[in-house]
Amino acid sequence: MTVQQRATLADVARLAGVSSKTVSRVFTHRDLVAPETVDHVLAAAKRLRFRPNPLARGLRRGGPTNTIGFIMGELSNPFYYKVAAGIERELSANGFSLVVSTTDDTAEGEERVAEALLGQRLGALLLIPVADDQSYLEGERHLGTPVIAIDRPARNLVADSIVLENHRGVFDATTRLLERGHRRIGYVCNPASVYTQAERLRGYRDALAAYGVVDSARWERLADDLAVPADGFIADLLDAPDAPTAIITGNNRVTISALRVLRDRADARTALIGFDDFDTADVLGVSVITHDPLALGRAAAAIAIERMQDPAGFTRQLELPTWILERGTGERPPFERKTA
Numbered sequence: 001m002t003v004q005q006r007a008t009l010a011d012v013a014r015l016a017g018v019s020s021k022t023v024s025r026v027f028t029h030r031d032l033v034a035p036e037t038v039d040h041v042l043a044a045a046k047r048l049r050f051r052p053n054p055l056a057r058g059l060r061r062g063g064p065t066n067t068i069g070f071i072m073g074e075l076s077n078p079f080y081y082k083v084a085a086g087i088e089r090e091l092s093a094n095g096f097s098l099v100v101s102t103t104d105d106t107a108e109g110e111e112r113v114a115e116a117l118l119g120q121r122l123g124a125l126l127l128i129p130v131a132d133d134q135s136y137l138e139g140e141r142h143l144g145t146p147v148i149a150i151d152r153p154a155r156n157l158v159a160d161s162i163v164l165e166n167h168r169g170v171f172d173a174t175t176r177l178l179e180r181g182h183r184r185i186g187y188v189c190n191p192a193s194v195y196t197q198a199e200r201l202r203g204y205r206d207a208l209a210a211y212g213v214v215d216s217a218r219w220e221r222l223a224d225d226l227a228v229p230a231d232g233f234i235a236d237l238l239d240a241p242d243a244p245t246a247i248i249t250g251n252n253r254v255t256i257s258a259l260r261v262l263r264d265r266a267d268a269r270t271a272l273i274g275f276d277d278f279d280t281a282d283v284l285g286v287s288v289i290t291h292d293p294l295a296l297g298r299a300a301a302a303i304a305i306e307r308m309q310d311p312a313g314f315t316r317q318l319e320l321p322t323w324i325l326e327r328g329t330g331e332r333p334p335f336e337r338k339t340a
Contacts, residue, residue, distance in 0.1 A: 123145075
């Protein structure tokens with residue numbers, strides 16, 4: 001196959017019988033060009049399959065493009081790609097395009113990916129922070145590039161953020177289990193050190209403390225290594241002498257591990273509530289603390305668009321609501337475990 005060269009702006013100008021400046025104006029300030037000339041130029045561009053390059057145009061002006069960058073974790077996590085879908089819908093509706101890059105949820109990849117994206121003179125940068133420090137973006141912010149943190153606030157950086165009601169979501173779920181009579185309630189999460197998990201763990205502990213349960217460490221399994229499946233942590237928890245009768249999991253990945261362990265043990269008594277909904281959770285009857293990741297993405301994109309128009313405005317942190325979907329596993333009553 002012979003690959004054809006892409007048509008240039010000059011090629012369109014020759015075919016339309018106008019100057020290159022006129023063609024450029026049609027694609028940038030169409031209202032300044034006579035309607036019949038616009039028609040001639042667009043017809044020539046269509047015939048030549050010409051597409052203007054907004055990135056190059058922005059770089060020539062020395063300013064940002066209409067492209068917005070989004071840095072997220074691993075692609076296999078449904079939460080991340082649903083957030084990305086929400087961002088794309090909002091940006092597309094407002095004439096912006098989206099470029100997505102991933103860090104595989106590693107801190108060392110975050111700055112490298114951010115630097116690569118910012119080289120494209122983005123109109124704004126949205127990211128789900130993984131590293132402990134985002135101060136490397138402060139210089140870019142001073143140059144006028146808005147930075148919006150999603151799901152977790154940025155650290156050591158003045159930036160807008162939009163997060164979930166993490167504390168309240170787990171507090172309500174734990175309280176619901178307590179109201180059903182559970183007192184031995186486990187909490188399993190990996191990673192444990194990120195903002196979202198710290199808030200969820202705080203909600204779990206606060207709810208237990210409100211019911212007079214203050215020694216929850218024996219029912220907690222916290223890790224910070226995504227390469228290690230949570231199955232072992234959950235099995236260890238269930239094998240403990242004072243094993244819990246209910247478990248709350250900190251994210252959908254851990255919830256799936258918990259389901260696997262309970263299935264292998266033929267355990268249909270331990271109550272389970274997971275944070276984050278996931279595909280087939282309704283089919284499996286899994287009770288979850290849920291939210292709307294599409295709405296999270298759309299709201300983040302809206303903040304970015306607003307911040308591009310008002311870069312000097314006050315930054316803020318918004319919280320989106322969570323709620324509990326009762327499907328069966330979270331409604332199991334407490335029971336007495338037999339000791340060996």
